[in-house]
Amino acid sequence: MIDFRSDTVTKPCNKMRDIMYHAPVGDDVYGDDESVNQLEAYARLRFNVADALFCSSGTQANLLALMAHCERGDEYICGQSAHNYKFEGGGAAVLGSIQPQPIENEADGSLCFTKIAAAIKPDDSHFAKTRLLSLENTIGGKVLGIDYLIKAREFVDQHNLALHLDGARAFNAAAELNLDISDITKHFDSVSICLSKGLGAPVGSLLLGSEQLIAKARRWRKVLGGGMRQAGMLAAAGQYALENNTQRLVDDHSNARYLAQQLSEISGFEVNMSNTTNMVYATFDNSINITKLAADLKAHDIVFSPSKQLRLVTHLGITKADIDTFIKALTAHI
Incomplete structure (x- = not known):
């Protein structure tokens, strides 16, 4: 997951x-x-x-x-x-x-x-x-x-x-x-x-x-x-x-910046690039059904909370490879 x-x-x-x-x-x-x-x-x-x-x-x-x-x-x-x-x-x-x-x-x-x-x-x-x-x-x-x-x-x-x-x-x-x-x-x-x-x-x-x-x-x-x-x-x-586990938090921050950059390149998403730690915030246009998107990705063991302002959080359970998997799945289901 x-x-x-x-x-x-x-x-x-x-x-x-x-x-x-x-x-x-x-x-x-x-x-x-x-x-x-x-x-x-x-x-x-x-x-x-x-x-x-x-x-x-x-x-x-x-x-x-x-x-x-x-x-x-x-x-x-x-x-x-x-x-x-x-x-x-x-x-x-x-x-x-x-x-x-x-x-x-x-x-x-x-x-x-x-x-x-x-x-x-x-x-x-x-x-x-x-x-x-x-x-x-x-x-x-x-x-x-x-x-x-x-x-x-x-x-x-x-x-x-x-x-x-x-x-x-x-x-x-x-x-x-x-x-x-x-x-x-x-x-x-x-x-x-x-x-x-x-x-x-x-x-x-x-x-x-x-x-x-x-x-x-x-x-x-x-x-x-x-x-x-x-x-x-x-x-x-x-x-x-x-x-x-305190020193490794910089890895979460690095992964969050990588996630923000990758997500910002997907049409329909606007990413707040000002956050500097382990949270990525994004909005999306009306063409994206975020509830359906969350359900589709959950079927592929990828979970996030659908809301008007999307929040994605990196942590010790998230790797850069996981982010690539998420971005690929997200692109395929939009």
């Missing part, structure tokens, strides 16, 4: 499966799971943070961060396109009683600091208390550069806000910027890192932050039903992913 739907479809390699099979386990709620403890200790060193928490998903890690930073009736500011606003079931509002205040993302994925400043609520009982600014990097495949992150840190310090990073694909940003991941994460008070996207682990995310924040998040994780027991097999897979 050649699957362009998302980098969440990656599958553990044989080495990762072997490590999972032999991973020592215990009861993580009691703090007894050796592999979970080892992953969290590794994360503290790898990201140069005070503490880390293994979570079941990126959605959970983001929600725990929001609930650790904010109290009931507080507010966080984020992008209109932010995953933790648009695609996580309204968890902050539903489960945390936290009000999201979305700001329209700029073309490069960033948020305008002038617009953010205008959205910060005054200290008045009529308003929710603005506590947090949440950014996402990468966002829609686009990278927020270090200069912007430095300005974001200065901005929140000036306005007495905390700063969270939805870093589901932060390693993709680091790969594109040719930086160590800690050069990105050091600007934030909390960071979520997904292990099950481009890094290839089957399940799990990390939440990074201060000891106080992680202690609060750990309690909320239990309240939300996220206290996993013998989770060491999953944690061991996550540590393997961090140790072995």
Whole structure:
């Protein structure tokens, strides 16, 4: 199967499966799971943070961060396109009683600091208390550069806000910027890192932050039903992913650029060439029945999600040869 739907479809390699099979386990709620403890200790060193928490998903890690930073009736500011606003079931509002205040993302994925400043609520009982600014990097495949992150840190310090990073694909940003991941994460008070996207682990995310924040998040994780027991097999897979699958992300970016170029040469498709990581976005003219096209290619074991704006994602399960196969099949069925 050649699957362009998302980098969440990656599958553990044989080495990762072997490590999972032999991973020592215990009861993580009691703090007894050796592999979970080892992953969290590794994360503290790898990201140069005070503490880390293994979570079941990126959605959970983001929600725990929001609930650790904010109290009931507080507010966080984020992008209109932010995953933790648009695609996580309204968890902050539903489960945390936290009000999201979305700001329209700029073309490069960033948020305008002038617009953010205008959205910060005054200290008045009529308003929710603005506590947090949440950014996402990468966002829609686009990278927020270090200069912007430095300005974001200065901005929140000036306005007495905390700063969270939805870093589901932060390693993709680091790969594109040719930086160590800690050069990105050091600007934030909390960071979520997904292990099950481009890094290839089957399940799990990390939440990074201060000891106080992680202690609060750990309690909320239990309240939300996220206290996993013998989770060491999953944690061991996550540590393997961090140790072995971060440097190869540049291959996904190279493949995405190759895919974008090949797709742009097919009549009827218009490709957004501005994305620089592992996502290719394209539109198509009315002569192309994208739903039928998706069904036709699925019959040939090629999968993508049909929509008005096509998104194709490269990952460790996609090779350059797979892209050639896709382009050939796509051309034959238009």
